[in-house]
Amino acid sequence: MNIEPTAPTSKNPPEQFAGDVWLDPIALPHDGDQRMIVSKVRFAPGARTAWHSHARGQYLHVTQGIARFGTRDGQIIDVHAGQTLYTPPGQEHWHAAAPGCFMEHLAMLENADDPAGTTTWLEHITDDEYNGSVA
Template structure:
């Protein structure tokens, strides 16, 4: 057993995120064959990821605020603290905070055999796509 050093909080890059988003790594592979990656991700109101997919899927567990998770078919799911959303392998999706609330979630995934292919980043989510949830008025 070993205690791991606490990695620094990083601000996520604007190429992959709209708005202010910060990431605190929690778990990363320590030995060959390990795949688990976990991070606490904090989104300012209306901040969101770009469209992306994960080779082995992704699980998002909301810690605080209101999360929005959208898919290419136009569905936008709302998740609140204690709720979990699963995005299957290869599903193009985005996630972020509602317009009025900060949001934190645990992002959990497994690295692909080639870690460089774990996440495929695509174009930014448009304001119209973000506002697709029928209850949003942004």
């Protein structure tokens, strides 16, 4: 066993995120038989992902603040610190910090058979999509 080296914090790219979003890798595969990825992701108020999906689904555990999640059917939910959201494989969705607060979550997912296909990034969400009615 070993203590993993600390990876530097990176700012997520504007092609996939709007606003300030930072990522800290926690666990990455060491070899081809491993698939697990865990990252701590921090969002400034109102910062958000673009639409995307994951080949094997994703768990998001909110550790601070309030997260906002949306799906293509127009459903929007706010998830509070201590709650975990699951998005199934292939479901197009977005996540963000709710207005007026910072948000941090742990993102947990598995690589696809081809790691390049783990996440499919799509277009940015609109302000109307972000500001839609919360369930």
